[in-house]
Amino acid sequence: MADFLTKRSTDYSQWYTDVVLKAELADYSPVKGCMVIRPYGYAIWENMQAILNKKFKETGHQNAYFPLFIPKSFLEKEAEHVEGFAPETAVVTHGGGKELDEPLIVRPTSETIMYAMYSKWIRSYRDLPVLINQWANIVRWEMRTRLFLRTTEFLWQEGHTVHATYDEAQEETLKILSIYKNFAEQYLAIPVIQGKKSDAERFAGAFYTYAIEAMMGDKKALQAGTSHNLGQKFAKAFDVKFQDQNGQWQFAWQTSWGVSTRLIGALIMVHGDDNGLFFPPLIAPIQIVIVPIWQTDQQKNDTLTLANTLKNEILKEFIVHIDNREQITPGFKFNEWEMKGVPIRLELGPKDLAQNQVTIATRFKDKKSPCPLDNLKTTIETLVVNIQKALFERAKNFMKENTFTVDNYKDFLAANEKHGGFFLVHWCGKTQCEETIKTESKATIRCIPLDTVPEKGKCIVCSEASNERVLVAKAY
RNA sequence: CGGGACGUGGCGCAGAUGGGUAGCGCACUGGACUGGGGGUCCAGUGGUCGGAGGUUCAAAUCCUCUCGUCCCGACCA
Numbered sequence: 001m002a003d004f005l006t007k008r009s010t011d012y013s014q015w016y017t018d019v020v021l022k023a024e025l026a027d028y029s030p031v032k033g034c035m036v037i038r039p040y041g042y043a044i045w046e047n048m049q050a051i052l053n054k055k056f057k058e059t060g061h062q063n064a065y066f067p068l069f070i071p072k073s074f075l076e077k078e079a080e081h082v083e084g085f086a087p088e089t090a091v092v093t094h095g096g097g098k099e100l101d102e103p104l105i106v107r108p109t110s111e112t113i114m115y116a117m118y119s120k121w122i123r124s125y126r127d128l129p130v131l132i133n134q135w136a137n138i139v140r141w142e143m144r145t146r147l148f149l150r151t152t153e154f155l156w157q158e159g160h161t162v163h164a165t166y167d168e169a170q171e172e173t174l175k176i177l178s179i180y181k182n183f184a185e186q187y188l189a190i191p192v193i194q195g196k197k198s199d200a201e202r203f204a205g206a207f208y209t210y211a212i213e214a215m216m217g218d219k220k221a222l223q224a225g226t227s228h229n230l231g232q233k234f235a236k237a238f239d240v241k242f243q244d245q246n247g248q249w250q251f252a253w254q255t256s257w258g259v260s261t262r263l264i265g266a267l268i269m270v271h272g273d274d275n276g277l278f279f280p281p282l283i284a285p286i287q288i289v290i291v292p293i294w295q296t297d298q299q300k301n302d303t304l305t306l307a308n309t310l311k312n313e314i315l316k317e318f319i320v321h322i323d324n325r326e327q328i329t330p331g332f333k334f335n336e337w338e339m340k341g342v343p344i345r346l347e348l349g350p351k352d353l354a355q356n357q358v359t360i361a362t363r364f365k366d367k368k369s370p371c372p373l374d375n376l377k378t379t380i381e382t383l384v385v386n387i388q389k390a391l392f393e394r395a396k397n398f399m400k401e402n403t404f405t406v407d408n409y410k411d412f413l414a415a416n417e418k419h420g421g422f423f424l425v426h427w428c429g430k431t432q433c434e435e436t437i438k439t440e441s442k443a444t445i446r447c448i449p450l451d452t453v454p455e456k457g458k459c460i461v462c463s464e465a466s467n468e469r470v471l472v473a474k475a476y
Numbered sequence: 477c478g479g480g481a482c483g484u485g486g487c488g489c490a491g492a493u494g495g496g497u498a499g500c501g502c503a504c505u506g507g508a509c510u511g512g513g514g515g516u517c518c519a520g521u522g523g524u525c526g527g528a529g530g531u532u533c534a535a536a537u538c539c540u541c542u543c544g545u546c547c548c549g550a551c552c553a
Contacts, residue, residue: 013547032544088552109553143477143551150552203553211553223553260553293512331513338513349512359512368512442549476553 005339007274012218013146016269020147023277023340025264033145033152037261040340041148043285044264045155049135051187051283052157052259055179061131061159066114068137069104074112078237081111084204088140090152106139111205111230111256114160115238122162122252125244129172130162148265149222149476156260162240162252166231169253170208173229176257177210180225188263189280189392190214190270191399192224193422193471195447200431206256207231213446213471215399216269219420221446221473224266227257265476270395277341278363280391281384287319288380289342291333293349303348310346310358314377318384338363343387344380362387405469409460412472416441422473424449426466428459436461437472446471 005022006014020026025041037045053063069092076082090106093099107113118130135157145151159176163169177194184190192212202209206228214224235241235251244250271278281287290307294300304324311320321342323333330347337345347359347368358376361368362383371379402421406412412423427433427445437460438444452468459466 017546028545138553140552144547144549154553156553226553258553262553291512295511327511329511329513329515331511331515333514334512335514347512351512 005274005276008217008272009274015272015274016265017147019268019272019276019339025268025277026147028147031152033142035145035147035151037155040285041264044267044279044283045261047283047285048183048187048259048263049157052179052183055183056133056157056159059131059175059179061133061161063134064132065134065136066110066117068107070107070110070113072103072105074116075105077112078205078234080233081205081237085109085140088142090139090141107136108138108140109256109258110134110136110138110158111160111234112238115234115240115254118160118162118252119239119241122240122242125164125242128162128164128242128252129168131159131172132161133157133159146265146476148268149262154261156258158256158258161255162235163254164242164244164250164252166253169231169255170229173208173210173227173255173257176255177212177225177227180212180227180257180259183259184212184214184224184263184266185392187280187282188267188270189282189388189395190224190266191392191396193447193449194451195449195471197226197447198429198431198434198445198470200434201445201447203228203256205230205233207233210450211447213473213475214266214270215395215402215422215473216266216476217272217398218269219402219422219473221422221471221475222262222266222269223446223475224263225257225259228255230254230256271391272341275335275365276339278391279341279343281343281388284319284341284343286321286337286340286342287384288315288321288344288346289333289337290320290322290346290348291330291337292322292324293330293347295350299350299353302353303350306353307348310348310376314373315380318380334361338365344383364390407457407460412460413441416443416472416474420474422446422471424469425460425472426455426457426468427470427472428462428464428466430459430462430464433459433461441472441474443472443474446473446475 006018008015024038026038027036029036085108089108092104137153137155139153142150142152161172163172181192181194184192192214194212197209197211208229209226211226212224213221216222232251232253234254240252241249242252267279268277290310292303292307294303307322311322343363345361347361352358357370357372359368360371404415404421405424412425434445448470454467457466
């Protein structure tokens with residue numbers, strides 16, 4: 001038992017902070033609200049980037065880069081947008097020792113600066129669609145921050161596309177949403193619910209906002225990715241228009257979508273336990289750690305030689321780390337790597353060498369088992385698949401077990417208070433009822449699930465007619 | 477911005493009520509023994525006690541102000 005970690009069941013948020021710091025994923029920085037992502041944590045982000053880049057490029061998107069600074073007037077061009085973001089922007093008023101003629105906003109998101117450029121680049125329907133993504137840092141001046149989940153500066157990707165028709169834009173919006181869903185489920189082993197946001201939760205300036213919502217280990221919801229159909233709102237504000245086949249000028253239809261380093265927080269909270277982190281093999285910074293065990297110099301030499309052979313030859317397609325630190329006992333290393341979430345550990349000592357085998361242990365902490373070197377590669381391949389699947393199934397069951405269908409408002413309030421979780425309830429669609437839920441339960445309407453089945457019912461608050469159930473939960 | 481807690485070697489803390497030469501654990505450095513689930517012993521390094529002002533012969537300790545951090549709310553990916 002990792003007794004230097006706060007137990008997850010004792011204090012979930014303290015556990016979260018402890019594990020992020022102890023596992024060296026990140027650290028607090030001298031700048032308030034900003035974090036330092038350490039190498040072990042950044043490696044996860046790099047893995048995410050690699051997978052998403054592949055998916056984006058497969059669907060025709062290209063990467064580009066736009067400026068960090070946005071002229072203040074740009075942000076003000078779209079009314080809802082400025083209202084939504086103005087309170088949380090950082091503003092640069094001086095440069096080179098002189099006050100600027102126009103203050104610059106440090107981007108909280110890049111719609112405005114990108115669309116100002118799009119307006120310049122797009123003339124004809126032949127220029128469409130524009131499918132651009134950028135990897136960037138952004139700044140939102142948050143009141144309260146938490147490592148990875150909410151920091152003043154964070155890293156993300158933001159895709160910004162332009163289309164000739166509404167249907168095309170809507171198709172793109174949902175296509176990206178499903179890329180996010182598949183990414184979360186297949187790589188992060190995090191089951192998610194795809195859905196549409198209510199007006200109150202909609203992105204400032206969007207026509208529709210869609211999101212994937214995931215359940216964390218404390219049963220709270222985390223928005224893990226968003227995809228917006230922007231309609232023509234920004235096109236009109238930034239004059240993004242094109243001539244169609246008939247020579248008519250038309251405003252373009254746009255989308256924007258993003259996921260952030262917050263996903264790392266989701267990984268931690270979905271799969272971690274009292275022993276620390278547990279990374280799914282397909283996203284883990286280290287998939288396999290080899291702990292060599294020796295007593296004599298000869299044994300040290302032999303085990304390290306074999307360890308290197310495993311890393312560089314037999315298991316070269318996996319991310320392998322050899323922990324060859326001296327003066328640290330094997331037992332310490334076992335615990336440390338478990339805390340750091342490495343899914344598979346190979347123990348390699350004199351007894352294994354004598355038998356031409358390695359000892360395999362998994363982060364599930366189930367029984368260790370010996371494996372002959374001849375079978376090692378296939379055994380590991382199977383193990384990776386199985387662990388990945390087991391984590392997903394475990395998380396899926398957890399979400400299922402903690403999702404409740406409720407029809408009575410008092411029952412909902414009581415259940416939400418008592419054990420929390422996801423609640424599927426009828427809602428009439430009025431912002432007023434949404435407000436009531438939020439005020440009285442501290443839970444919010446996370447989304448209107450896409451796969452919801454039409455069902456006649458009565459709004460849980462006002463009893464007016466409702467045609468479908470929405471997802472309600474406390475959220476990060 | 478409201479409520480709470482807290483700033484003392486790198487980290488975690490004691491010392492403060494009742495002022496009197498800054499201490500403990502971990503980590504770190506050197507060495508020896510160890511090594512299959514968080515090792516043992518020996519010897520060491522390291523602190524203007526968050527900052528400023530005040531009271532006093534004397535302040536980590538008392539007083540005033542200030543800065544910062546974390547937790548809980550309002551805002552948010």
